[in-house]
Amino acid sequence: MKNSAIERIRQNKLWDFPGGIHPPEMKSQSNQTPIRHLALPDYFYVPVVQHSGSAGDIIVKEGDQVLKGQPLTKGNNFRQLPVHSPTSGRVMAIGEHISTNAKALPELTIVIKADGKDEWAKRNPIADYTQYDSGAIIEKIYQKGVAGLGGAVFSTSSKLNYATNRCELLIINGAECEPYITCDDRLMQDYTAELMQGIEILQHVLQPKEVVIAIEDNKPNAIQAVKFALKNTKNIQLRVIPTKYPSGASDQLVQILTGLEIPQGKRTIEMGIVMHNVGTAYAVKRAVIDDEALIERVVTLTGNRIGQKGNVWARLGTPLNHLLEQVQFEESKCFPVLIGGPLMGFSVPTLQVPVTKTVNCIIAPNVDEYSDEELERNCIRCSSCSDACPIGLLPQQLYWYSRAKDHEKAKAYNLDACIECGVCAFVCPSNIPLVQYFRDEKAEIAEIERKEQKAIEAKQRFEAREARLQKEKEEREKRIQEAADKRRETIATQQGEDPVAAALARLKAKKEQHQKVEIKAIKTTISGEPDNSELMAQRKARRLAKQQEKEQQAVTFNQEFTKTENSQTETDPRKLAVAQALARAKAKKEAQQQAATFDQEFAKTENSQAETDPRKLAVAQAIARAKAKKESQQQAVNSDQEFAKNENSQVETDPRKLAVAQAIARAKAKKESQQQAVNSDQEFAKTESSQTETEPRKLAVAQAIARAKAKKEAQQQAVTFDQEFTKNENSQAETDPRKLAVAQAIARAKAKKEAQQQAVNSDQEFAKNENSQAETDPRKLAVAQAIARAKAKKEAQQQAVNSDQEFAKIENSQAETDPRKLAVAQAIARAKAKKEAQQKENNNV
Known part of the structure; x- marks a missing residue:
């Protein structure tokens, strides 16, 4: 197939793909003026994920001073692209903020307050990139955060690393087929030389046999600029293709240039073909030669509610309302603002969302360009959607299965092959938003597959843990057995007592003693008369001993007190009187004690008689x-x-x-x-x-x-x-x-x-x-x-x-x-x- 692609491209012939449409282009509104710069905002909102992949690790914290182009995150592989500061300033916050999607869902975002200096971080530009090999150039492209700017935002470094030594045909996509969008058109007109340098760097890295630049015939100025730049270049060809939507899609452009159809489930690199957008080629040039990170891109501002239509350099993280305020934007609650083209774009609920690497166009239509969505009616099975589909799918069947949540049937009808170009919805006479149904179904299937994958990974972790525990158990038992065998061998050699046998004998004796105690307790419970005579005798002996000790202490105290008082009383008549009073009180207390004792004895006698009487x-x-x-x-x-x-x-x-x-x-x-x-x-x-x-x-x-x-x-x-x-x-x-x-x-x-x-x-x-x-x-x-x-x-x-x-x-x-x-x-x-x-x-x- 690789040789077939090269042979076909060398035939200098164009082919066609099935389906497709010719909607109104509406490009003349914004492609008449050069790309311009706008004033910077005070605050930038930089999402940590702006590409097709996962986020890197944040390497800054709140309060840090950052410079323009300084990395804010760090990745571990080519699918974790770093993001960079769009200007110099201070990191004010790191947290959730509304993001650039149809529902403005919050995403992890780094908020930077600009200091107005717009000072670059240290850069090391190079004049001759050819002295570096492919690996070094790919690493530099990765560190600068370059992603595909044609819409899919795949990691450019990942794509180049996978295609090294496999690429036969390099295609630079300048078709830009969707209405209203003109950012690539103006980039090819205004920055042709830099674009050619970026293409040469890609050519140096991939070493393809052929390089082709494809541009639709509705961009005559861009075609003339590229032709002029290619006068002294022999290894790069320019192919002007007819205007047809969606000729800018990857598979459809390959089919136009080579006549080859990419099989379902395969990628163009498997046929030796690599494709990059003109915006990506320009970003590669700035990353490799100028040592500048991808912190801005060209954005088309168009629509009848914008007074100064055109293309601007927009820093990543700039809120949309800041851009629109500088181009005479007319606010309206009746009409939405679209990000992307009218066929593949989406409306945003708020203008606070930031510009990211995916934003190529902002459309603000009025009543002449936008009408209220017509009422969705039942499908009439006209097959218009099937006839217009550039992939050759059956949108009518996919609609039924997506609406019924029949995921298996939807996958069987190749829902994942849909490129969401919007052609089917454009031609549907019943005004059915087919693309929206397909997007929702894809999201549900992806969520189900994600949960299944997590379940599989959890099961694998569980099985690995069980295997590890079993292995540890076997090893532990093996060590115990080896130690026991070694001990027995030592005992047998020394002819001594086996400690294990002795321990078992002690345990057996202790168990027998415990059983005897239990049997005795059971017999006592059955007879109802436990033998507590020994315990009672001990208690009585302790009580008598304690009583005798108290009495002895009292006698000793009285004797000592009497001696002391007598010695003082003999010479003191007042003390003698006190002693006599104490004696009388003591005698009275003894009499009362005797009476109380008599009453107690009488009560005991009465009780003893009452028991038998x-x-x-x-x-x-x-x-x-x-x-x-x-x-x-x-x-x-x-x-x-x-x-x-x-x-x-x-x-x-x-x-x-x-x-x-x-x-x-x-x-x-x-x-x-x-x-x-x-x-x-x-x-x-x-x-x-x-x-x-x-x-x-x-x-x-x-x-x-x-x-x-x-x-x-x-x-x-x-x-x-x-x-x-x-x-x-x-x-x-x-x-x-x-x-x-x-x-x-x-x-x-x-x-x-x-x-x-x-x-x-x-x-x-x-x-x-x-x-x-x-x-x-x-x-x-x-x-x-x-x-x-x-x-x-x-x-x-x-x-x-x-x-x-x-x-x-x-x-x-x-x-x-x-x-x-x-x-x-x-x-x-x-x-x-x-x-x-x-x-x-x-x-x-």
Whole structure:
């Protein structure tokens, strides 16, 4: 194929490619004036990635002073192109900033504030590049950050390094086929000599058999300038090709010049063909000969909203709005600003994006050049897109698969071969933005492939790690085995004890001992009687020893103190008096201690008897129950008081509620009398305890008499209150049937009280008989007293319950026709429920 390409190019013949279009050129707006320079901005925004590849490492930091052309990043290979400072100044920030893409997504950017000096870094220009070999020249091109300026921005050094000794045909692309763009046209007209030097450097590096410059026939001035420069050159040919879009694409230009079609998936270098843009050739000249980094490029400023159309030298990192402000730009919210040509370019959402190596044209159209996007309609299967496609693809099918996200089908129909020239969208009668669908689908497929590649790399790392760990494990086991074998050999040689066997024997013995302890513990758990006699004996011995030590210390201290005091008292009467007072206090304390000891011994004796005497046990239980009941009664009194407060406000205007309040008052009086009896018992017990400390039998008799007396007085007070209340109620009940019912309930309660009084009397008589026997037996006396108290309290509680039930029945019969009484009944029911809940809580406690 290489020989075929050379043979065909030497035929001086042109071929054609299928498809293509002839859109309006619109180039005359900007190619009439030479390239000019504009004022520099105050701030430059330099993205660290401006080429097709990855970013290098940043080698500056915030606050650093930089010079024009100084490198800001450093790469490790040809695909990591460095970027350079476009002017002298200070690094103000390094971080995310909007970038030059369709969505202005943020990218890592270095912000430089210009100092106005525009001072170059140190340069080493050379006059004769031929004294350097290809490797040195490629390295210099790489260090200066030169990339392809035709649109793809591939690393020029990477492309040259791959094509060295393989290139047969070098093509310099000056076609510039897309409408509006004229930067290459003006570069060929204004800088023809420098362009030729760049081409000669590429020729020196690649050593091709043929060099061809291809220019479209719609650039007559550029053609004349290049022809004039080539008069004295024999190894470079100029080929003028017909105007047709997209003849400037790499594969289509090769097909025009050689008639050869680049197979799918292959590159032109595989056929011995290398292609570079005229802008790239000029940048190579400045990098190699002038030792200048790629910090600026020619940019076309065109469109009807720009007053001074033309081409300018734009420093990389300059914001678009700074360029447009200097060319009489007319701002408008209705029309966008495009970067690139109208077919392959894109609109930007903000003019703050910077100029990069990819920006070759800025278009600001108005209503005559730009119309609102027409409504997208359904595909009519006209095949216009397929007929115009210069690659020979089926855009209609790719559209369906891209829209349906059928990635496999899209790849099967060679979506990756699409050069996104926009011809299909240009000719589509349904206004379908086919290129946009294809770009989105390519992005999704690339993301999927990136994730798959990362998964493969992760799997490889995991497998490598597992293999490394397995190898380390095997090596470790091998070392252990070798050490064990060596140890055994040493032992066998010395006829000594095997340390491994000895260690195993010790472990076995320890395990057997542990098992014995566990078996013993299990047997103890099963029998339920562990043998703790030895442990208890040890504890007792320690306790006795500690007690004896304390007693000995006390005796020694007393003796020493006594000796000291006696020696001073003999000559001092005041100290003698103090000593006598201390002696009396000590004697009194000893007497109290003896009394306390007697009480403790008596309590122990009683407890020892109560354990074998069911009567004493019953007495103790009765006393505990009485105490619990007393506390519950106190809680009931408190709840009654609260209920009475709420009811009094309603009783004042209702005689029926007055009767209810009176009944509650009587119950309250009874409870208070019972509480008084309890308090009197406690006071009497306190008075008697001082006299009966040494006579427990008399103390019990005195307490029983006091309780009987207090109960009798409380009952007498209740009888007197009932009589007076009955007189008042009878006078009202004669004319009120409801009051009559209340009076009847009171009478029944009174009868029950009398019956209880009789029961109390009989109990007292029984107690007298028992007392005659209990005088000789104090235990029987205490049992009888406890039983009597419990019985009296139980009967009092039962009476309260019965009276409450009777009263509730009467009130319910009246409340059915009286809503106010119904409310009273409900309040009483709530109070009763509250009492029962408190009683349950006390029982649980």
